[in-house]
Amino acid sequence: MLVLVVDSSTPAVTAALAEIAADGVTLRAERRTVDARAHGELLAPQVAAVLAEVGARPADLGAIVAGLGPGPFTGLRVGLVTAATMGQVLGVPTYGVCSLDAVGHPAAAGEPVLAASDARRREVYWAVYDGAGERIAGPDVDVPALVAERARDLGATAMVGDGAHRYADVLGLPLREEPRYPSAAALAGLAAERILTAAPGERLTPLYLRRPDAVAATARKSVLP
Incomplete structure (x- = not known):
């Protein structure tokens, strides 16, 4: 089954296509760009690029996997909104994985x-x-x-x-160089059992862990001097 994998929980904006079968997960195409300020601009073109690389169409997707975070509010919601919208339009299940x-x-x-x-x-x-x-x-x-x-x-x-x-x-612990950001192959692998057993699709609930920086004003301010 061809599965789209997206993650925008970190500065690394990731889109990938994975083939998930009973004998394992094969990553067929991947795009990753590290830019903490361009999640919204990068993700959709990357999705289009991985589909084009393998000659697939959105209708060929059997499921979508998304990193749920934790992550900053603005960046994280880009990936989750993209995954949820595509899942709804295409009529395919969506599955969430903790990005950590x-x-x-x-x-x-x-x-x-x-x-x-x-x-x-x-x-x-x-x-x-x-x-x-x-x-x-x-x-x-x-x-x-x-x-x-x-x-x-x-x-x-x-x-x-x-x-x-x-x-x-x-x-203060010994540092491993990789993985520095969520791995698309790992995201697909962690969702593979649910996909292969045709588990019901899940609502993609973000792991924000704290409130966003921007909050609504609690009172109107007078414009008069």
Whole structure:
């Protein structure tokens, strides 16, 4: 089955096509651009590009997988709105995956790891994974010093992700270079069982973890002097 994978939870805007079968997941095309300010401009052209690369049409898609975050409000909603809209128009199921899982799960090679992405405001989104890649804490958002303490308490012996790169000195664990951003192959793999068993499609609920910076005014201001 041909599946579209999108993620916009980090500065890396990702679109990919994966072939999902009983014997595994094959990534057939991928586009990734790291630009924290251009999610809306980049994602749709990238979706079109991966479809064109394999000579497919939107109607050829059997499902859509989207990274649910956590991530900043503006960027994250671009991917989720795109996935939800395409799923509704095409009549195909949508499946969500925690974006941190697509960083921490493939990085956990027999030892507990901390996965962290940049949450701005000098904070990180984080989760901890055991040696088998199962999430044992998080996702959550905290200042790096508190995350370092929690990760040590949970036995993490390495760290991965863009947030780990940015705050390596505070987090204080051995840093793995990759994956720095959510892996399209991991996102597809983490949704594969649901897709292959024809599980009902899911509402794509974003993991914002905190309120957006912009809030509605609570009172009208007078325009008179």
